[in-house]
Amino acid sequence: LLNTDSKELLEKYIESLPERTRIRRQRVQGSAIDTLDLPVYQPYINGVLNCGAKLCLTSRWLNGITIIANEKTLKSIANLPYVDSIQKVANYKIRTPKPKQKTSVIRKAPLKIEISPEKDYGLSATQITQVHIDALHNRGYHGEGITIALLDTGFDLSHISLRNVNVLAQYDFINNDNETKDQLPSDDIGQDDHGTEVLSILAGYDQGNFVGVAYGANYLLAKTEKVSEDGVMFEKQIEEDWWVAGLEWAEQNGADIVSSSLGYSDWYSYSDMNGRTAKTTIAANIAVDKGVIVVVSAGNEGKSNEHPYISAPADGFDVVAVGSVNVDGLISDFSSIGPTYDGRIKPDLVAMGEGTYVADPSNNIGYRKANGTSMATPIVAGTLALLKQAIPEISKPKMLVKLLKYTASRSLNPDNRYGWGLINAESAYKYAKFPGSIKELNDWDPMGLDSITKVFPNPIKIGQMLEMIGSKPIRNIKFYDITGNLIYQRKDLDDARYLTWDLKNDYGRKIASGIYICIIEYTNGRTESKRIAIIQ
Numbered sequence: 001l002l003n004t005d006s007k008e009l010l011e012k013y014i015e016s017l018p019e020r021t022r023i024r025r026q027r028v029q030g031s032a033i034d035t036l037d038l039p040v041y042q043p044y045i046n047g048v049l050n051c052g053a054k055l056c057l058t059s060r061w062l063n064g065i066t067i068i069a070n071e072k073t074l075k076s077i078a079n080l081p082y083v084d085s086i087q088k089v090a091n092y093k094i095r096t097p098k099p100k101q102k103t104s105v106i107r108k109a110p111l112k113i114e115i116s117p118e119k120d121y122g123l124s125a126t127q128i129t130q131v132h133i134d135a136l137h138n139r140g141y142h143g144e145g146i147t148i149a150l151l152d153t154g155f156d157l158s159h160i161s162l163r164n165v166n167v168l169a170q171y172d173f174i175n176n177d178n179e180t181k182d183q184l185p186s187d188d189i190g191q192d193d194h195g196t197e198v199l200s201i202l203a204g205y206d207q208g209n210f211v212g213v214a215y216g217a218n219y220l221l222a223k224t225e226k227v228s229e230d231g232v233m234f235e236k237q238i239e240e241d242w243w244v245a246g247l248e249w250a251e252q253n254g255a256d257i258v259s260s261s262l263g264y265s266d267w268y269s270y271s272d273m274n275g276r277t278a279k280t281t282i283a284a285n286i287a288v289d290k291g292v293i294v295v296v297s298a299g300n301e302g303k304s305n306e307h308p309y310i311s312a313p314a315d316g317f318d319v320v321a322v323g324s325v326n327v328d329g330l331i332s333d334f335s336s337i338g339p340t341y342d343g344r345i346k347p348d349l350v351a352m353g354e355g356t357y358v359a360d361p362s363n364n365i366g367y368r369k370a371n372g373t374s375m376a377t378p379i380v381a382g383t384l385a386l387l388k389q390a391i392p393e394i395s396k397p398k399m400l401v402k403l404l405k406y407t408a409s410r411s412l413n414p415d416n417r418y419g420w421g422l423i424n425a426e427s428a429y430k431y432a433k434f435p436g437s438i439k440e441l442n443d444w445d446p447m448g449l450d451s452i453t454k455v456f457p458n459p460i461k462i463g464q465m466l467e468m469i470g471s472k473p474i475r476n477i478k479f480y481d482i483t484g485n486l487i488y489q490r491k492d493l494d495d496a497r498y499l500t501w502d503l504k505n506d507y508g509r510k511i512a513s514g515i516y517i518c519i520i521e522y523t524n525g526r527t528e529s530k531r532i533a534i535i536q
Contacts, residue, residue, distance in 0.1 A: 057173070151225075200212060518531070
């Protein structure tokens, strides 16, 4: 039960939320607020600070704070009756000033992006066309009206491809200010390189040279990851605190999709990759419950003998973990694998993360190749943004993710290397426009555990016979191609439980290879859909 003070706090909080945040939450939760929106109890915070600590961050969702304190102060804090636990996340040190980095001359960019029906993608052509994003661009979908948040190392918008990015807000959770590009002496030189590269894959636009996936979207930029300190790699648990703070900020500020090419495993064991242990995973699960699509990199430990598995928060229950493939669609050897410790398939999807072109942070008009699941992640996140724009009839975020899985290359036989496979933006769009597809998608179990009829072999080669065995009597069965054309049907069956198909259409002609949709109608009125992959 909430007391009067709590109710007042929640009422004030909901008034501060953007309308799009309230609408999103209402759609998936049935309410715009819940108890997770209550701030950390201020008298408790005051009690901790009165012991001599300095406040750095607070988390509503985790009901905790991040502080700076010495050992003596920590002992006093540990004795407070309302402190559940204390976890060391980093050693604090006073930094000495460094000379400022020289700034380069920035070439003036066009004031407005000129959008043409057919784009010259330049260096980015392969990563775009491999997953048929160009098909959505050519239909006029570039992410307009969709808000994407990035959580990364920082962002330098001076590159020619990034000067027209529509940034709604940005925040540096490391230095606690509104500037996300490199800041000396607080940052080492090159701190914002990774984030700049990732942002360019999503939002870049340099006609004839480079085009991002969702360059028409709105962006929220959060700097949550520290690369190095005084030239030494920085990999500490406080980065999870910054990440959680950035995620809460993004959700509250209206993000539809969060893309984060970061992961944490150094202080966790494989048994912790269970979807409920890591701080970032817990926070990511909460964001998903509030209607945000959270897309994260699976990790780059695929070649590790000790821990080749995904990192947090990729182990989240409905978090979209993204693996990497090369130009031929083959899994990259560095791409982290699944399953989660509790046996769930991961990664969820894959995209090109090997030899992917990005903006070159060291050259304001240059581009270079980059490798990593970090580079595949924004391709998937951007595709989800385009689909959200193109298919407004799918209002539930989890349904968009199901759509991308349903139409991916390995959706019929997902595994722990590719997940449900290489995404296909065009197939996802076309399938969503297929009559009755939304209901079928809603009923689809990605794991195939609720299937009534077994269809095999699947995939099937031309020349083979498709067999169907049903546990319930079948009345009608129809086969459609991916664009919705009826190819073959058998009607008014006498409660059949076993059927075959020779892969010929209603006119007796052999059909072409591709993906086909099988709609099965049972005598009890229930319907079931199957995807059949026919190969040469």
